[in-house]
Amino acid sequence: MTRSVLVVGANRGIGEAVAREFVRAGDRVAGTHRGSGVAVDGVFGVKLDLVDAGRVADAVAEVTAHQGAPEVVVLNAGLTRDGLLARMPEEHYREIIEVTQLGTFRVVQRVLPAMAKARTGSIVLVSSASARAGSPGQANYAAAKAALEGFARSVALEYGRRGVRINVVAPGPVDTDMVAVLTDEQRQALIDQVPLGRLARPEEVAEVVRWVAGSTYVTGATIPVTGGGALGW
Numbered sequence: 001m002t003r004s005v006l007v008v009g010a011n012r013g014i015g016e017a018v019a020r021e022f023v024r025a026g027d028r029v030a031g032t033h034r035g036s037g038v039a040v041d042g043v044f045g046v047k048l049d050l051v052d053a054g055r056v057a058d059a060v061a062e063v064t065a066h067q068g069a070p071e072v073v074v075l076n077a078g079l080t081r082d083g084l085l086a087r088m089p090e091e092h093y094r095e096i097i098e099v100t101q102l103g104t105f106r107v108v109q110r111v112l113p114a115m116a117k118a119r120t121g122s123i124v125l126v127s128s129a130s131a132r133a134g135s136p137g138q139a140n141y142a143a144a145k146a147a148l149e150g151f152a153r154s155v156a157l158e159y160g161r162r163g164v165r166i167n168v169v170a171p172g173p174v175d176t177d178m179v180a181v182l183t184d185e186q187r188q189a190l191i192d193q194v195p196l197g198r199l200a201r202p203e204e205v206a207e208v209v210r211w212v213a214g215s216t217y218v219t220g221a222t223i224p225v226t227g228g229g230a231l232g233w
């Protein structure tokens with residue numbers, strides 16, 4: 001049975017791979033972007049900047065009108081504003097919290113009523129291994145991602161009886177634009193921490209997202225996709 005899937009942040013990187021994965025599975029897929037459009041064939045593009053709280057309802061309504069209320073929602077959008085804490089401007093902290101936490105809250109709150117009414121739904125939040133392992137220079141990012149886990153567990157408890165599941169996927173370093181901005185030395189330092197000895201490909205995260213989204217008895221869980229890194233969380 002095809003599902004109505006919404007991928008937030010589908011225009012590049014992991015989100016684009018996730019959108020492609022659901023298209024390949026035969027689902028009806030919508031993906032958000034901030035003006036670039038979405039390049040994956042068969043994906044319905046919807047403009048959404050998570051900072052724009054007032055736009056979320058309209059974006060979800062556009063998806064619903066096009067392909068039915070979202071039954072699977074992947075919150076993949078994310079960003080970094082790295083810096084040592086002593087010199088981190090409050091604005092850089094606030095921006096990460098705004099997009100990661102409030103953005104997630106806004107979208108999840110908007111899609112849940114239809115899922116609860118239909119007594120089925122699956123939400124996947126893309127976090128990061130640094131949420132538990134910590135990451136120097138990323139106090140803002142790690143804190144915001146860690147909060148997603150508490151959020152997901154609470155929603156899992158609130159909505160389990162209504163047939164809605166929510167899970168977190170926590171990747172280690174993935175070969176996308178987010179890592180491309182690092183120096184060769186920083187990139188190698190990341191790889192050195194991974195027992196599999198390489199970065200993940202976006203598709204390797206996407207297949208886990210698709211799997212957990214379609215599972216039937218997993219909820220409130222955090223699934224590491226770290227190549228063996230950050231063991232012993």
Ligand SMILES: NC(=O)c1ccc[n+]([C@@H]2O[C@H](COP(=O)([O-])OP(=O)(O)OC[C@H]3O[C@@H](n4cnc5c(N)ncnc54)[C@H](OP(=O)(O)O)[C@@H]3O)[C@@H](O)[C@H]2O)c1
Pocket residue numbers: 008009010011012013014015033034035036048049050051076077078079099126127128129170171172173174175176177178179
């Ligand atoms: N790459 C890694 O090593 C890694 C590791 C662990 C976790 N993650 C997480 O995986 C997710 C995807 O990362 P990626 O590596 O694919 O990053 P990416 O290539 O930098 O893509 C980030 C995505 O988030 C979107 N986005 C950023 N700010 C947004 C906002 N205010 N509203 C809506 N969308 C926004 C971007 O849209 P624009 O193109 O418009 O900017 C883009 O679609 C993120 O949550 C990231 O934290 C990545």
